[in-house]
Amino acid sequence: MGKWFPKLYDLVMNPLEKYKFKKIRRQLLSKAEGRVLEIGSGTGVNFPFYQHADQVDAIEPNPLMSKRSGKKVKKSKANIQxxxxxxxxxxxxxxxxxxxxxxxxxxxxxxxxxxxxEILRVSKPGANILFFEHVMLKQPFLAKAQDILTPFWKKICDGCHLNRDTLGLIKMFDFTIEDVHEYYKGLFLTITCLNNK
Incomplete structure (x- = not known):
């Protein structure tokens, strides 16, 4: 993991976050209640949107990204670890x-x-599982372009796969998918699930 990626992440993503993603995050995370696990919390961009959480346990494998979330932890209304x-x-x-x-x-x-x-294991039966992800596009030409670009993209964007079929992966497990909403012609999805174990 490069040192430059965590430093530039917020700067590069800020226009998208401010004008596009903020509304999506707020709407999705309004469903986060009780004890919450956040997978890959990065620089803490979700932390301001936890309005109904009793506690948030936020995991992030990149220590440089996690370190940058410190100020957002302190400002959050939720108790975040x-x-x-x-x-x-x-x-x-x-x-x-x-x-x-x-x-x-x-x-x-x-x-x-x-x-x-692991998400299925640590979440309660009937728990809400909330995803907001970019995914492989359905349009064949664009999907092929994602395949071609992914090796280069992974190198510059901390391992990001442009061509990952996250919805397809979710369907392989014991999740009850309640809602899928597409944004930007299906490049981004919100997926609301329940743990069906």
């Missing part, structure tokens, strides 16, 4: 969380199927 850990091996007991949140992170997780297994 951060952990330097990956999503594939979560340090929490079975059936711990009422809600799990993953936003713009599944593209970078090295073993996304293992991460989904």
């Amino acid at each position: 951060t952990y330097i850990v990956g999503a594939e091996s979560l340090p929490f007991a079975d059936n711990t969380f009422d809600t799990v949140v993953a936003t713009l992170v599944f593209c970078t997780i090295p073993e996304p199927q293992q991460a989904l297994k």
Whole structure:
């Protein structure tokens, strides 16, 4: 993981966050209640939107990204605890969380199927699982372009896969998908699920 990526992330993403993603995040995270697990919390961009959470356990494998979230932790209304850990091996007991949140992170997780297994394990039966992700496009030409660009993109964007079919992966596991909403011609999705174990 390069040192430059965490430093530039907020600066590069700020226009998108301010004018496009802020509304999406606010709407999705209004459903986050009780004890919440956030997967890949990055620089803490979600932290201001936790209005109904009793506690947020936020995991992030990149210590430089996590360090940059410190100010947002202090400003948040929610009680937030951060952990330097990956999503594939979560340090929490079975059936711990009422809600799990993953936003713009599944593209970078090295073993996304293992991460989904862990989410099922640590969340309670019936827990809300909330995703906001960019995904592989349905249009064949554009999907092929994503395939071609992904090796280069992974190198400059901290392992991000442009061509990951996150919705397809979710459908392989015990999630009840309640709602899928497309943004920007299907490049971004919000996916609201329940743990169906």
